[in-house]
Amino acid sequence: MESQSTNAARVVLPPAPPGFSSDSFFEGIYWHQQWELFQGVSVPGPNKVKFLCDSAHLPANLNGKRVLDVGAWNGCFSFECERRGAREVIALSLEDPALSGFDRLKRVLDSKVQYINGSVYNLNPEQMGTFDVILFFGVLYHMRYPLLAIDRLRSVSSGEVYIETHVIDRHSWLRGRLGLVTKLLGRGVGLALRATPIWRQYREFELNATDQSNWFGPNVVAVLEAFQSSGFDIAHTSSWRNRAAFRAQACPIPPRLLKHTYEGHSANINVVGLHSIDDTLSG
Numbered sequence: 001m002e003s004q005s006t007n008a009a010r011v012v013l014p015p016a017p018p019g020f021s022s023d024s025f026f027e028g029i030y031w032h033q034q035w036e037l038f039q040g041v042s043v044p045g046p047n048k049v050k051f052l053c054d055s056a057h058l059p060a061n062l063n064g065k066r067v068l069d070v071g072a073w074n075g076c077f078s079f080e081c082e083r084r085g086a087r088e089v090i091a092l093s094l095e096d097p098a099l100s101g102f103d104r105l106k107r108v109l110d111s112k113v114q115y116i117n118g119s120v121y122n123l124n125p126e127q128m129g130t131f132d133v134i135l136f137f138g139v140l141y142h143m144r145y146p147l148l149a150i151d152r153l154r155s156v157s158s159g160e161v162y163i164e165t166h167v168i169d170r171h172s173w174l175r176g177r178l179g180l181v182t183k184l185l186g187r188g189v190g191l192a193l194r195a196t197p198i199w200r201q202y203r204e205f206e207l208n209a210t211d212q213s214n215w216f217g218p219n220v221v222a223v224l225e226a227f228q229s230s231g232f233d234i235a236h237t238s239s240w241r242n243r244a245a246f247r248a249q250a251c252p253i254p255p256r257l258l259k260h261t262y263e264g265h266s267a268n269i270n271v272v273g274l275h276s277i278d279d280t281l282s283g
């Protein structure tokens with residue numbers, strides 16, 4: 001895979017418009033993302049947009065690209081892609097954009113980003129076309145059907161997918177007292193399991209005491225092999241704490257998935273959505 005410039009070109013941001021008040025603008029919304037909106041004015045969430053874009057090696061220049069931001073929430077990643085020159089950006093997410101802050105940001109930025117209230121599981125190239133760039137940040141471990149989500153991403157991808165997710169490589173994931181075993185044996189266990197793909201399933205509040213929306217914690221090699229199995233070349237770009245980032249490139253879909261197994265049976269093909277993608281890529 002080609003190496004790409006990861007450092008965002010220093011865009012000079014405009015100052016806040018006359019009469020803009022941060023206090024009233026940000027009031028009443030839960031801001032998940034942190035992003036510089038105007039000179040010296042940032043969306044006040046914990047999730048750092050610039051850090052994550054750099055971690056996944058998102059190019060500084062997206063001139064002419066058609067972009068899909070899956071799980072957009074406040075929308076800052078979508079607006080960042082527009083700022084990097086994308087020709088068209090679609091933000092797809094489950095929130096009401098009037099309540100998530102998306103509409104508020106779109107208005108103040110006079111942005112053209114389009115919001116679709118919908119699910120990754122329904123992505124369909126016949127309805128939406130294909131995308132040069134897809135962002136899939138902070139969504140994979142929220143999926144009860146992660147491989148289905150990846151197949152659906154593949155069905156609308158004609159270029160790259162940038163991924164950021166929770167991973168378990170540096171995370172103590174054995175239940176109960178067994179968790180101690182990993183601590184006692186130290187890094188050896190983690191290193192031994194690093195070459196074996198693992199999707200660790202979570203009960204309700206097991207990963208996060210205040211959030212039961214997490215279903216699976218993959219390790220890095222599980223993410224790599226899941227995307228490869230759907231027809232992506234993929235590289236691991238970065239890891240920190242219990243998170244990792246990746247850059248994937250659409251490639252021909254493996255015959256195993258399309259023809260040689262039960263999953264390729266015509267009764268399944270509408271579910272995974274890989275039947276209608278460009279033949280030149282699916283080979």
Ligand SMILES: C[S@@+](CC[C@H](N)C(=O)[O-])C[C@H]1O[C@@H](n2cnc3c(N)ncnc32)[C@H](O)[C@@H]1O
Pocket residue numbers: 032033047070071072073077092093094095118119120121136137138139142
């Ligand atoms: C942890 S947030 C990540 C938000 C953003 N991408 C970021 O990194 O800051 C998870 C997002 O995934 C979205 N999401 C969860 N399940 C989804 C699905 N089936 N289809 C589309 N979006 C989904 C949620 O609506 C939420 O916006």
